[in-house]
Amino acid sequence: MANPQSSAQVPxxxxxxxxxxxxxxxxxxxxxxxxxxxxxxxxxxxGELGVDNDxxxxxxxxxxxxxxxCICCTVRGDLIRIIEGLMKRKDKFDGILVxxxxxxxxxxxxxxxxxxxxxxxxxxxxxxxxxIDAKHFFGQLEQGSEAEQQVAFADVILLNKTDLxxxxxxxxxxxxxxxxxxxxxxxxxxxxxxxxxxxxxxxxFDLGRILEFExxxxxxxxxxxxxxEVASLSISADRPVDPDKFxxxxxxxxxxxxxxxxxxxxxxxxxxxxRRYVYQGVHMMMDSDWGSPWKDGEARSSKxxxxxxxxxxxxxxRGFEDCLK
Amino acid sequence: xKLDLANPAWQQTLPPARSLATDAPVAACAFSRDGNTVAxxxxxxxxxxxxxxxxxxxxxxxxxxHSGVVMALIGDPVGDGFVSGGDDGRVLRVALDGTxxxxxxxxxxxxxxxxxxxxxxxxxxxxRTMFAIKDGEVREFGPHxxxxxxxxxxxxxxxxxxxxxxxxxxxxIGQVVLPPRRFAWRGSHVALKWSTDGKFIATGTQENxxxxxxxxxxxxxxxxxxxxxxxxxxxxxxxxxxxxSSQPVFxxxxxxxxxxxxxxxxxxxDEGAGLMTVVAxxxxxxxxxxxxxxxxxxxxxIKTKRSVVLKMADSSAITxxxxxxxxxxxxxxxxxxDLLVIDLRR
Numbered sequence: 001m002a003n004p005q006s007s008a009q010v011p012x013x014x015x016x017x018x019x020x021x022x023x024x025x026x027x028x029x030x031x032x033x034x035x036x037x038x039x040x041x042x043x044x045x046x047g048e049l050g051v052d053n054d055x056x057x058x059x060x061x062x063x064x065x066x067x068x069x070c071i072c073c074t075v076r077g078d079l080i081r082i083i084e085g086l087m088k089r090k091d092k093f094d095g096i097l098v099x100x101x102x103x104x105x106x107x108x109x110x111x112x113x114x115x116x117x118x119x120x121x122x123x124x125x126x127x128x129x130x131x132i133d134a135k136h137f138f139g140q141l142e143q144g145s146e147a148e149q150q151v152a153f154a155d156v157i158l159l160n161k162t163d164l165x166x167x168x169x170x171x172x173x174x175x176x177x178x179x180x181x182x183x184x185x186x187x188x189x190x191x192x193x194x195x196x197x198x199x200x201x202x203x204x205f206d207l208g209r210i211l212e213f214e215x216x217x218x219x220x221x222x223x224x225x226x227x228x229e230v231a232s233l234s235i236s237a238d239r240p241v242d243p244d245k246f247x248x249x250x251x252x253x254x255x256x257x258x259x260x261x262x263x264x265x266x267x268x269x270x271x272x273x274x275r276r277y278v279y280q281g282v283h284m285m286m287d288s289d290w291g292s293p294w295k296d297g298e299a300r301s302s303k304x305x306x307x308x309x310x311x312x313x314x315x316x317x318r319g320f321e322d323c324l325k
Numbered sequence: 326x327k328l329d330l331a332n333p334a335w336q337q338t339l340p341p342a343r344s345l346a347t348d349a350p351v352a353a354c355a356f357s358r359d360g361n362t363v364a365x366x367x368x369x370x371x372x373x374x375x376x377x378x379x380x381x382x383x384x385x386x387x388x389x390x391h392s393g394v395v396m397a398l399i400g401d402p403v404g405d406g407f408v409s410g411g412d413d414g415r416v417l418r419v420a421l422d423g424t425x426x427x428x429x430x431x432x433x434x435x436x437x438x439x440x441x442x443x444x445x446x447x448x449x450x451x452x453r454t455m456f457a458i459k460d461g462e463v464r465e466f467g468p469h470x471x472x473x474x475x476x477x478x479x480x481x482x483x484x485x486x487x488x489x490x491x492x493x494x495x496x497x498i499g500q501v502v503l504p505p506r507r508f509a510w511r512g513s514h515v516a517l518k519w520s521t522d523g524k525f526i527a528t529g530t531q532e533n534x535x536x537x538x539x540x541x542x543x544x545x546x547x548x549x550x551x552x553x554x555x556x557x558x559x560x561x562x563x564x565x566x567x568x569x570s571s572q573p574v575f576x577x578x579x580x581x582x583x584x585x586x587x588x589x590x591x592x593x594x595d596e597g598a599g600l601m602t603v604v605a606x607x608x609x610x611x612x613x614x615x616x617x618x619x620x621x622x623x624x625x626x627i628k629t630k631r632s633v634v635l636k637m638a639d640s641s642a643i644t645x646x647x648x649x650x651x652x653x654x655x656x657x658x659x660x661x662x663d664l665l666v667i668d669l670r671r
Contacts, residue, residue, distance in 0.1 A: 090349035090369035
């Protein structure tokens with residue numbers, strides 16, 4: 001496994017979604033169901049949750065811009081503080097749930113887990129779960145960039161309130177979601193009814209589990225050019241990757257295009273290396289490590305995935321091909 | 326006073342000490358104003374008090390005072406007990422018998438930072454607001470643009486500086502109302518200490534550096550090169566040096582004369598103990614104590630550059646250090662719940 005410490009780290013699930021999509025309903029269900037687990041919940045509004053047996057902490061979504069000159073390097077400092085505070089408790093948690101406000105950009109909350117060493121040592125970002133109101137999704141897309149960003153960042157999508165739309169409408173919503181993010185798991189739900197195993201402790205940000213989490217990951221995708229819209233694309237290659245060239249290319253790419261690239265991940269067959277090289281990024285921040293070994297006779301192919309705005313598929317493909325041996 | 330830093334026996338066995346194992350992480354520790362009592366802030370809501378004299382018996386635990394974590398703890402500036410702050414939003418005055426009276430309550434907030442001045446004032450950082458408490462009167466300062474992440478009194482006790490995003494704010498807390506002064510530096514400031522001579526305010530930042538302002542001139546300086554964010558700062562009693570955590574060795578910036586600009590910090594001590602998590606300058610002499618993420622403890626003398634890594638039994642990351650007012654005893658807490666008082670008299 002890429003990270004031997006991961007079992008000691010408390011998994012953190014980030015819950016996003018527009019106002020009224022069903023986040024609070026989902027949280028109430030997680031907290032009231034008999035699952036024998038203990039969660040800390042970080043929310044923005046007290047009082048909406050009707051539970052008293054778990055710890056609920058109020059947060060103000062205090063985002064700060066880092067001093068490194070990068071406009072997309074924004075971090076939730078309040079989350080760092082709250083997680084440090086939670087770790088001082090005698091009672092430990094099986095998981096932490098972070099609810100964001102309906103209009104929140106999930107970037108800063110995700111980037112917090114790439115930024116702070118203490119947070120990284122004690123917790124791990126498990127997955128970003130986005131709840132979508134099937135009836136109002138198209139309207140919300142028109143109101144601003146938030147609904148689109150929340151889909152783009154998601155590892156898991158709860159397409160909720162499916163009982164309020166026709167089969168035809170539902171398909172349109174699902175196609176739209178797929179157009180933005182082809183790599184998230186979509187679950188159709190009513191009243192946020194979902195098996196908790198489907199959304200908690202998924203390991204979506206665990207470098208060692210990138211393949212496991214996304215069964216479609218290695219199926220090649222075709223490149224779309226969506227202009228200003230958020231879209232996702234993948235690039236694959238069968239020739240081994242030159243690690244130095246790749247580092248240079250990816251570093252420069254994220255430096256320039258970081259603000260437009262919400263999520264990126266990759267599994268690379270490095271020339272001469274017995275193990276997969278895996279990486280995962282949010283905007284300009286990135287983590288990488290050696291993953292599982294290649295099996296004898298296994299085809300060593302590399303794959304990159306990008307979810308973002310203004311993605312130039314041909315250009316990205318050419319850039320990656322220049323990194324191949 | 327004499328501390329025997331060259332004592333080779335300390336590398337084999339700990340100096341005379343008393344320890345108590347609890348099962349709750351220790352967030353803070355402090356001595357009482359008279360130095361006779363020491364207390365530890367625990368992650369189960371207890372403020373665990375015991376006599377500073379390591380030979381005196383340890384009294385039984387008293388009931389938890391806070392409902393969650395005791396996040397901050399200081400000696401009471403107007404008594405011989407303590408003042409505590411918790412994640413239940415309460416600031417409590419804790420008597421020696423373990424009973425408490427409420428000084429402040431802010432429901433739904435965490436009391437993460439406390440400071441006191443010998444004039445009797447207590448400052449509490451609660452969410453984005455700073456509360457100054459004196460003679461039974463509570464006054465509110467703020468809100469700041471983000472949660473107060475560190476605060477400290479000026480030398481004369483008339484002002485309190487608060488750290489937050491993009492800089493610090495200095496409030497006059499006397500009866501004459503003056504506008505606050507803002508000192509700007511972008512980023513998240515996560516620790517703050519006002520120098521013992523009142524001239525400088527130092528902060529540690531989320532981005533692994535420290536920032537220091539000259540209060541009178543409003544000029545500032547930045548020191549970089551730390552491998553981690555600097556959460557612990559400590560000025561020497563004579564204000565000649567600022568010690569900072571987050572290095573393997575003692576790291577002291579010189580503030581005598583023209584200040585530290587263009588100079589490297591003084592660094593000394595054994596590098597093998599890990600990364601320093603807490604640093605505490607001695608209250609009267611030129612000694613310093615450093616606690617490590619490995620659980621080790623190092624004592625140093627800036628004059629001779631000598632140091633000794635104390636032989637600790639199986640330990641875990643040190644979370645807090647406090648010197649007794651006379652400087653003969655040192656209280657230590659770690660994230661596993663070990664409470665330690667060391668007697669360093671020769």
